[in-house]
């Protein structure tokens with residue numbers, strides 16, 4: 001099948017006719033034009049890919065300036081189009097200059113037929129590949145914009161969420177280290193990315209390392225990188241995650257799970273602001289913004305000598321506590337609707353929405369697995385939905401794991417509080433300061449609670 005929409009522009013009718021006859025058998029469509037004034041509208045009208053353009057159009061003027069003028073106009077507005085200049089033998093210097101200006105090639109009058117056909121074919125190939133690149137670039141920009149939008153958007157209009165969003169906006173522009181705390185699935189990682197996109201480092205990377213998943217043998221190599229030959233199997237130099245985050249943000253998830261010896265290594269990097277690759281003696285300066293997250297109570301770990309106090313003070317210049325989903329009121333509905341939109345698109349089901357009864361059920365439910373649990377629940381509902389309105393959701397997706405957990409679920413809040421305080425008193429041999437620290441309350445609050453529960 002023939003391809004290519006070619007436009008030939010020359011004020012000489014016989015040149016137009018000859019070129020048209022020559023190219024007709026080789027390309028899909030040949031359009032001719034005597035005056036250049038309509039070039040731009042013809043390009044759009046006929047979806048032109050290659051242009052053969054004369055240098056001069058006004059009688060008696062042979063400067064070639066007109067051709068250069070139209071060449072610039074075409075390239076500026078339609079950069080994917082390949083332009084071939086038609087030029088007389090004496091204009092060769094000028095023709096070479098047009099190539100510097102962006103013309104694809106030139107053909108000399110009188111021309112060689114084979115050469116004209118092969119040059120036009122090559123020009124068509126280039127135009128098609130440039131157009132493909134342009135549309136790929138547009139698509140990747142669209143996807144990037146969509147991703148950024150998704151990352152930047154934190155769904156939350158409840159007072160509890162408005163408060164943390166306000167803090168994030170206030171501190172994002174500074175380089176303060178941030179510790180994000182909160183139960184599992186409250187969106188700590190999403191929030192860290194949100195802070196990064198608000199910061200001046202947003203054009204550099206945010207690199208995530210899951211400290212819970214990293215083995216102590218691989219810690220240094222993963223974080224600091226290594227040089228070739230630094231250990232068996234190190235066949236080439238490797239950049240560590242910290243270096244990858246240089247000038248950007250390093251997000252250390254599950255920081256509470258880091259062993260004491262690895263904590264010491266991390267502290268040293270934070271203090272010296274340098275990293276040294278495994279197998280190297282050459283410390284490199286490191287410019288990162290550190291955001292850490294944990295669902296473990298670090299003060300309790302410090303009291304239990306499982307977390308270094310000096311590291312804790314380094315990483316939590318600002319602490320942000322993300323509220324559990326059950327404390328976010330109507331945000332639960334906003335998030336659920338958002339997930340239904342996403343999964344509706346994924347599973348090809350439009351206008352998915354929750355019935356009033358289900359909305360009430362999900363507002364009353366405790367969501368122990370927080371947003372992650374809500375997301376799974378909505379995905380399941382979307383998969384099972386056979387009509388747009390969802391009248392039932394499965395809220396039994398989050399099960400307590402142990403017999404003890406099951407027993408705890410039977411207690412009301414007051415009974416639960418009493419049980420936890422008694423357990424801690426026993427564990428700490430009645431040491432009030434230690435129990436208060438472990439529970440994250442003041443000694444006075446602890447005394448009040450002991451009185452309340454007759455302990």
Ligand SMILES: Nc1ncnc2c1ncn2[C@@H]1O[C@H](COP(=O)(O)OP(=O)(O)OP(=O)(O)O)[C@@H](O)[C@H]1O
Pocket residue numbers: 153154155156182183184185186187188189190191253293295335371372375
């Ligand atoms: N504001 C939000 N809007 C939409 N989706 C969210 C939001 N917050 C969290 N999520 C989704 O909820 C899930 C859990 O979020 P995330 O991994 O950030 O939580 P986390 O607190 O870091 O969890 P963990 O403690 O287990 O590491 C993810 O699938 C995330 O996409």
